[in-house]
Amino acid sequence: xxxxxxxxxxxxxxxxxxxxxxxxxxxxxxxxxxxxxxxxxxxxxxxxxxxxxxxxxxxxxxxxxxxxxxxxxxxxxxxxxxxxxxxxxxxxxxxxxxxxxxxxxxxxxxxxxxxxxxxxxxxxxxxxxxxxxxxxxxxxxxxxxxxxxxxxxxxxxxxxxxxxxxxxxxx
Ligand code: HEC
Ligand code: HEC
Numbered sequence: 001x002x003x004x005x006x007x008x009x010x011x012x013x014x015x016x017x018x019x020x021x022x023x024x025x026x027x028x029x030x031x032x033x034x035x036x037x038x039x040x041x042x043x044x045x046x047x048x049x050x051x052x053x054x055x056x057x058x059x060x061x062x063x064x065x066x067x068x069x070x071x072x073x074x075x076x077x078x079x080x081x082x083x084x085x086x087x088x089x090x091x092x093x094x095x096x097x098x099x100x101x102x103x104x105x106x107x108x109x110x111x112x113x114x115x116x117x118x119x120x121x122x123x124x125x126x127x128x129x130x131x132x133x134x135x136x137x138x139x140x141x142x143x144x145x146x147x148x149x150x151x152x153x154x155x156x157x158x159x160x161x162x163x164x165x166x167x168x169x170x171x
Pocket of ligand 2: 119128129147153163164167169
């Protein structure tokens with residue numbers, strides 16, 4: 001059952017990838033919201049570097065989280081533990097894992113800093129999402145469920161676009 005589900009997800013992901021021309025992301029260097037510090041600076045519109053293997057393997061269960069959302073050390077840690085990935089087995093043949101890991105680390109938000117497995121645990125994420133206009137109840141809505149579900153509120157998340165003007169909080 002898991003396999004069938006995963007295949008359907010993969011097919012969806014692949015057709016999405018073909019359908020999307022990744023023009024979205026001129027990195028908005030002059031956006032003025034850089035310098036989140038510490039865990040690397042996250043731009044609200046990330047350049048959308050692509051790697052087809054990453055698209056295929058890392059968009060099967062959730063969106064393919066843009067490499068610029070974590071620092072290199074964090075990606076190394078994520079990729080080193082794929083067999084026990086948030087209670088799922090996301091393991092890959094060594095060669096594929098190495099290619100994806102290199103891609104993620106080369107395009108990461110920075111080389112150093114605290115390593116974390118979760119984007120939603122980074123300091124910048126907390127700064128952007130704690131309080132503000134998101135009440136605690138919002139995170140529990142059926143359409144959101146998890147902070148990891150970026151696309152619930154950032155419809156362009158798959159393209160690395162988290163611009164505040166694109167945010168839609170689901171009811
Ligand atoms: C078999 C399903 C599956 C596959 C394949 C998979 N993941 Fe995940 N991933 C999960 C689950 C489940 C979570 C936890 C989601 C949640 O907490 O809502 C997760 C969460 C994550 C998170 C943390 C998100 C956050 O901020 O909380 C990262 C980063 C991540 N995955 C990266 C990857 C990468 C990179 C790949 C490809 C190598 C990958 N995943 C492939 C199932 C998968
Ligand atoms: C429940 C809805 C919700 C979810 C889920 C969510 N966000 Fe956000 N996000 C917001 C809101 C609302 C803001 C604007 C906060 C503010 O105005 O300061 C925001 C702001 C941001 C910003 C800064 C945007 C800007 O223009 O300054 C980034 C980057 C971001 N989110 C990334 C993410 C990532 C990555 C994920 C998933 C790991 C995620 N968000 C999940 C609602 C959400």
